[in-house]
Amino acid sequence: METTEPQIVLGTMDFGTRVEPDQAFAILDSFVAGGGVWLDTANCYSFWNDPSGVGGASERVIGAWLRARPGARDSVRIATKVRQNPLVAHSWPDSAEGLSARAIHAGVEASLERLGVDHVDLLWAHAEDRAVPLEETVGAFGELVAKGTALRVGAANHAAWRVERARSLARERGVEPWTALQLRHSLVQPRPLTPLAEAGHRMLTAEDLDLARSEGLAVWSYSSLLWGSYERADKPLPSTYDHPGTTRVLDALDDVAGDLSATRNQVVLAWLMRQGIDPIVGASRVEHVEQALDARAVRLGDEHLTRFAEAR
Template structure:
């Protein structure tokens, strides 16, 4: 790919591609991917189920197909990006989720990954996620299937999305017993504002990052990715209000501090939120529909929050 540096380096910012092929057309997605890579971005996050709810087919795969088409159109692109995808949630029967979600049986995991590789046009993924828990399948079976894929080189690393900390630790223990690669990454929903405690999220399948997740990650050296990091634009768009579960005094206080800090640092509010996440060692996933949003998010790497900023946000809660 012309002008592309063929070295891969870690980047704390992940491009979320959930809407590619559905709400974001192919040409727009190509422009976003080009801008992301040109700005030094590395990780692409997708899933085999993206986005079945927005696709007339009723099944996923659109996002992976668009990424695959981009890779074919950009010689050398595979050498400079890392690809993360997920199995567990893709409907096996159109328009029947969650009843027909594929699950995490060994057969489902293998089949799901094979189909993802075909759509992406690659021989391996850099990180494979278990998209959600599947308590109908013995955990030892799921752990063995993921470990087998790493042993074959089909996935270079494996991680757990939307899993409780105790199940992740249990899975890691089982991996040690089986002598296979354990989950070494967590993906959970997290942002600067937090919902009222003990309230149910309206978004099906979402699990919030909790203190025990961070404790586990820090003690075991696990990578943490956050999704819904910018709350669907709610920090900056009046037409995108926060969900009602975020309507409490702590949110108002945090938003006031956010406005002040953004002004002090000559940064956008979105950039401050991303910087706040990265300051805690959390790698944010950010979706985009315009190139300017990619550029804004990448620039957040230059925003520096100090301990005093962190304390102000903590006190506002």
């Protein structure tokens, strides 16, 4: 089941809130049946859509699905995150748990209980916490790997220099370093230096890719399909994407999709995977999963990559 080839990752952020458990079960079943492996969740998903005002719904749904599907744990790899779950209901970011050693250990313990597992395959630091010494955070993540509670650890929404500093500290302490990055990335890009409307999102940069390729780090992208904006007229791109480059790239996307008899979404996912990036795809219907997994068969040639590069 393990592979170094880029994979489609199933994003489960809305499970248990905007996506009802029975529909989530159908999506998970379809994903596994189609050869999907990685599930991406977080302990804070999705407190902003949950009447309780705290996270945990997504992990609980995955845990219920695992219990209802004997043997399913052997078919999937689970990635979850700590850092952002509110400790006080309806009080974020003021009560976000942070990345102290105590918060990390407590957060993971609660995640394991909700998931009904004894370990996760990848644990992410969901965002930076500069109120806590990086040495403390690195040490706590290393302890979890040493205990087998997390098999790998990674950094989401972190600056490249912080990741490299953390990796250096891990080497000095003799603990497992972060070996994966998760950042926002897609084919079309917002205007440079324009603040994003989504709080906490960090865009993938050339520096991040340089670090990943030089150090052999995995790269996962979120918001890979920009909330359906590539294909749905009722989901227009945010205003930060309103610039001439977007128009040119979308025209090129239509040309390439026509050449390959693929959908816009499938070409975008294939473009990400061609760069060695594992795209996270959220789904609210089974057909979304099926379409995403079919992107693995879309083969972009060098001429297609050149067409996109020249359109930017």
